[in-house]
Amino acid sequence: xxTTRILEWLGRFYIFLLLAFLYLPIIIMALMSFNAxxxxxxxxxxxxxWYASLWQNDQLIAATWNSIEIAVITTFISTVLGSMASLAxxxxxxxxxxxxxxxxxxxIAIPWLITGTAMLIFFFGIGIGRGLVAILLGHVALALxxxxxxxxARLQTFAPELEEAARxxxxxxxxxxxxxxxxxxxxxxxAGGLFAFAVSFDQFVVSYFLSTPGQTxxxxxxxxxxxxxxxxxxxxxSTIIIVVSMALMLxxxxxxxxxxxx
Amino acid sequence: xxxxxxANVSRSFGAHKALDDVSIDFADGGFYALLGPSGSGxxxxxxxxxxxxxxxxxxxxxxxxxxxxVPVEKxxxxxxxxxxxxxxxxxxxxxxxxxxxVRGEPKATIAAEVQRALDLVQLxxxxxxxxxxxxxxxxxxxALARAIVTKPRVLLLxxxxxxxxxxxxxxxxxxxxxxxxxxGITTIFVTHDQEEALTMxxxxxxxxxGRLVQEGPPExxxxxxxxxxxxxxxxxxxxxxxxxxxxxxRLPDGTAIAAGAGAKLAAxxxxxxxxxxxxxxxxxxxxxxxxxxxxMLKGQVSKRIFAGNNSTYFVDRDGQTLKVIVQNTGAERxxxxxxxVLLWSPESTVLIAA
Numbered sequence: 062x063x064t065t066r067i068l069e070w071l072g073r074f075y076i077f078l079l080l081a082f083l084y085l086p087i088i089i090m091a092l093m094s095f096n097a098x099x100x101x102x103x104x105x106x107x108x109x110x111w112y113a114s115l116w117q118n119d120q121l122i123a124a125t126w127n128s129i130e131i132a133v134i135t136t137f138i139s140t141v142l143g144s145m146a147s148l149a150x151x152x153x154x155x156x157x158x159x160x161x162x163x164x165x166x167x168x169i170a171i172p173w174l175i176t177g178t179a180m181l182i183f184f185f186g187i188g189i190g191r192g193l194v195a196i197l198l199g200h201v202a203l204a205l206x207x208x209x210x211x212x213x214a215r216l217q218t219f220a221p222e223l224e225e226a227a228r229x230x231x232x233x234x235x236x237x238x239x240x241x242x243x244x245x246x247x248x249x250x251x252a253g254g255l256f257a258f259a260v261s262f263d264q265f266v267v268s269y270f271l272s273t274p275g276q277t278x279x280x281x282x283x284x285x286x287x288x289x290x291x292x293x294x295x296x297x298x299s300t301i302i303i304v305v306s307m308a309l310m311l312x313x314x315x316x317x318x319x320x321x322x323x
Numbered sequence: 324x325x326x327x328x329x330a331n332v333s334r335s336f337g338a339h340k341a342l343d344d345v346s347i348d349f350a351d352g353g354f355y356a357l358l359g360p361s362g363s364g365x366x367x368x369x370x371x372x373x374x375x376x377x378x379x380x381x382x383x384x385x386x387x388x389x390x391x392x393v394p395v396e397k398x399x400x401x402x403x404x405x406x407x408x409x410x411x412x413x414x415x416x417x418x419x420x421x422x423x424x425v426r427g428e429p430k431a432t433i434a435a436e437v438q439r440a441l442d443l444v445q446l447x448x449x450x451x452x453x454x455x456x457x458x459x460x461x462x463x464x465x466a467l468a469r470a471i472v473t474k475p476r477v478l479l480l481x482x483x484x485x486x487x488x489x490x491x492x493x494x495x496x497x498x499x500x501x502x503x504x505x506x507g508i509t510t511i512f513v514t515h516d517q518e519e520a521l522t523m524x525x526x527x528x529x530x531x532x533g534r535l536v537q538e539g540p541p542e543x544x545x546x547x548x549x550x551x552x553x554x555x556x557x558x559x560x561x562x563x564x565x566x567x568x569x570x571x572x573r574l575p576d577g578t579a580i581a582a583g584a585g586a587k588l589a590a591x592x593x594x595x596x597x598x599x600x601x602x603x604x605x606x607x608x609x610x611x612x613x614x615x616x617x618x619m620l621k622g623q624v625s626k627r628i629f630a631g632n633n634s635t636y637f638v639d640r641d642g643q644t645l646k647v648i649v650q651n652t653g654a655e656r657x658x659x660x661x662x663x664v665l666l667w668s669p670e671s672t673v674l675i676a677a
Contacts, residue, residue, distance in 0.1 A: 221403045226409075227377060228394075230421050230422035231473065233396055241410055241412075246548040
């Protein structure tokens with residue numbers, strides 16, 4: 062009895078340590094974004110000045126809008142293209158399908174630093190150069206494999222007889238996809254879309270390579286600002302990003318769980 | 324409503340001949356069973372008729388119209404799948420409505436037709452339920468309603484009762500037959516269950532290794548099998564092999580067996596005889612028999628299985644084990660090890676070309 066209780070207590074302590082390890086730096090940063098002292102000095106003095114001055118920082122705000130814009134467009138393009146690719150891989154047998162499927166995964170493992178360098182050279186080579194368009198193309202390329210993996214996983218649970226049943230009832234290819242297949246894979250599509258958004262919105266390395274001073278994203282702008290000199294405005298904007306990113310991840314987890322049911 | 328003609332249809336998958344020159348004429352309004360072991364080609368044949376797959380050679384016609392290159396969505400067929408394949412994201416009523424809805428029928432028409440179809444399968448009140456809220460038998464009924472609500476020319480069923488337990492299966496057999504009679508639709512039913520094929524269908528086609536072995540009414544196939552395979556696959560049969568004598572066969576040990584039914588074979592040809600276990604009378608040697616026109620063999624009971632309304636005796640005779648089924652009439656039961664004589668008439672003996 063006593064041993065069980067000690068083990069239970071140890072288990073709880075372990076979880077507590079783990080969460081502290083994960084969240085303590087973030088919590089401190091979030092707290093400091095509300096602290097009046099720019100040098101992390103205590104005692105803590107409540108202020109929202111940093112958020113107010115963040116509001117005045119046009120460069121940071123412009124970069125934030127760029128990030129949101131690119132993330133939204135990336136999500137849309139990669140979710141549509143990725144879902145279509147997953148459906149094609151699910152439905153059709155064609156030459157080189159296995160190779161194609163195998164080639165979809167390595168980009169997830171290749172360091173972004175290398176992908177970024179390669180993209181920079183490539184985009185210069187074909188005349189796109191750097192800028193928001195280059196960043197957008199890069200993000201779509203990064204996000205696509207994630208969408209395909211997530212949507213394909215969902216499709217594995219789809220019974221092919223459902224499409225056959227729909228066809229036997231006179232439904233054409235579009236009606237089959239739209240009314241039978243899509244409703245089934247929708248949790249996967251949404252989860253894939255959230256992944257794509259996160260990959261784009263949190264992206265630093267590839268964006269850093271492809272941005273120019275006027276055309277940049279929030280993570281790159283934060284990095285540039287820190288190099289110029291740290292201000293708690295960065296804490297403030299980081300706190301906002303963390304809240305948004307965590308909300309997205311929690312949503313993803315919810316949809317994944319939802320996808321596992323039935 | 325329409326008949327279906329399958330003429331010389333062949334289909335190969337790589338080196339495997341799934342269907343080899345199969346021809347069957349499915350009459351308008353009939354209830355057909357395609358019976359065979361797994362891998363016999365029965366499901367492949369059904370998929371050719373449905374239009375999920377196209378034959379390499381041969382012709383398929385529905386209502387006299389060639390359809391062998393028409394895709395499934397344009398064939399106007401109704402199909403019930405082995406696992407029902409109900410759309411999980413739709414209610415029972417929406418499942419049934421699907422076929423009418425993709426055709427663009429007006430909403431009021433759809434609602435009325437769906438209700439009629441649900442009433443026909445006795446699910447009138449369960450239209451709002453999702454598939455996972457329905458029992459196996461109810462899902463089966465929804466699948467059936469969905470398949471017939473579009474007024475297809477032919478109804479195709481792929482082992483539709485396979486997933487149900489025995490009692491429910493018997494209920495559904497009766498129900499399916501009632502609905503089929505009520506709407507008079509040509510129905511083709513794939514099964515590996517011989518009892519199901521016998522009790523439900525007007526005609527049975529037996530398939531083996533992609534070929535049609537025999538086709539006809541259940542009584543005819545059961546009483547006059549044309550091959551050892553047909554004899555043993557549809558029901559039980561005792562098979563004797565020997566040489567044709569003109570009036571039957573002669574076994575290797577010289578015993579003559581008279582056959583009054585089946586093929587006409589020239590004397591000397593290799594042949595077999597099939598006898599159903601319930602056609603054989605069994606009795607103790609002590610009683611003695613000397614009927615002239617009756618086939619008689621002596622043997623020894625090696626095993627008896629009592630099944631309530633009948634008993635099955637396994638009788639050893641010259642290296643062969645014969646099966647005899649005796650109704651429980653209250654008569655004396657024979658013990659294992661007992662010497663017996665088996666008697667059966669030539670009319671119960673079907674001659675089969677080897």
